[in-house]
Amino acid sequence: MPYQTVKGTYDLLPETLLKFRELEDLFRHFLELYGYQEIKTPVFEYTGVFQKENDTSDMVTKEMYTFSPNGKDSLTLRPEGTAGVVRSFVENKMYGSPEMPVKLAYVEEMFRHERPQKGRQRQFTQMGIEAIGDKDPLIDAEVIALGYFYIKAIGLNGVKVLLNSLGDNESRLKYKDQLISYFEPHQDELCADCRSRLYKNPLRILDCKVDHGSELIANAPKMVLNEESQIYFDKVKHYLDIMQIPYEIDDKLVRGLDYYTDTVFEVVSTNEASGSQATIFGGGRYDNLIKEMGGPQMSGIGFAIGVERLLILAEAEEIFEAYQTSVDCYAINLNEDPDYMIQVVNDLRNEGLTVEMNYYRRSLKAQFKSSERKNARFVLIIGEDEVKEKTVTLKDTLTKAQETVKKEELSARLQQLMEDYYE
RNA sequence: GCGGACGUGGUGAAGUUGGUUAACACUCUGGAUUGUGGCUCCAGCAUUGCGUGGGUUCGAGUCCCAUCGUUCGCCCCA
Secondary structure: OOOOOOOOOOOOOHHHHHHHHHHHHHHHHHHHHHOOEEOOOOOEEEHHHHOOOOOOOHHHHHOOOEEOOOOOOOEEEOOOOHHHHHHHHHHOOHHHOOOOOEEEEEEEEEEOOOOOEOOEOOEEEEEEEEEEOOOOHHHHHHHHHHHHHHHHHHOOOOEEEEEEEOOOHHHHHHHHHHHHHHHHHHHHHOOHHHHHHHHHOOHHHHOOOOOOOHHHHHOOOOOOOOHHHHHHHHHHHHHHHHOOOOEEEOOOOOOOOOOOEEEEEEEEEOOHHHOOOOEEEEEEEEOOHHHHOOOOOOOEEEEEEEHHHHHHHHHHOOOOOOOOOOEEEEEEEOOOOOHHHHHHHHHHHHOOOOEEEOOOOOOHHHHHHHHHHOOEEEEEEEOHHHHHHOEEEEEEOOOOOEEEEEHHHHHHHHHHHHHHHOO
């Protein structure tokens, strides 16, 4: 096999990683603002954590990295964050927490065996939050607010929030039945995928990209929420209005997995740089997941943001400032051995200054070029005379001023020069 | 899983219907200037090598097949 990254994976090189970190740091700042705490769950879990019974969707059957190291246990690299966090919530008995909801967050790598494309890798990073253990429209609105204002804080334009309600279990089951009886007589007009969805997850038919004569879908019965769900949804919208978060109701928005109940949302980009992968983040409320995982009947809500996609957009909108690493000093050595230079450099570093040095013998010109590339504020020249006199020739690259300083006084002199400059 | 495009040094890339030593530019290295950089000038820089492996041919970066990867779209998107 060739020595190269596996298809759909990539190296995050220093320059890009800095931008990545910037996005993460800002996200963590928002976690703090909204009172979320970060947790780490294992990269792999028992397959059952991600694969619910009766789930035969593409994503679980074809798109998970599932393996069996001992031929017995079936393990899977996490394809998403929610399941692991909910598992942890239950396993660590956080449902007993005095303060509800428990507000958790993660920034982690996910793995999906999909065909790679722009904005879609097989290993990718998601930042997400989950508010578990309580159900109130205010929590839904707050979750959306965190995501929305985070995206705005990055400086992205052309984003919009899509919002929908799938209703509570009662509303949804009723609606499912309605859809089944509506589509049943028209089965032959549906694509193969939708025919198989008909009984399992008829809501997905509404979101099908294959055109089955748009009339059929357009005329499908609309979801009618029961009174409780309608009031809940209205409150969510009301709170979003108060926070001045613009949103669009999209009744075709059903999300892929059927553990979602009531509020579902997605933030999409209208920037063409995102290509066909326009969803920046998506999430929703889940009333049944915690119980399914062996916890009490509790509800949760969360979302996940794809960091790679954010990065594509952020780069397209050129919101990153040019990064320029720099050092305080660069030490040039003109002597055969580096002993004296090492002492000088070591002292300065121990004083807290960032220092680079020349490692091997090369021309003065080459060393000066290095100092430039490292963007050194000061150049320290160490030749025969300096070693003899226990001094260092100090050149300020901004003022071009040059002076000879005693080795013991170097650190203090540098600090002074830097302070003077900023005055 | 399906369909289209693409793959030449560290980088950006030229390479006409297959024909001698793979253009040009940037970067880098050395020198002019062996204790003072940025400018200028000179020189060097793709292990007979053009993603990889086969094939056709007197001859292939150029044609054919396969394979790997990238990319665009479809599917999917927890």
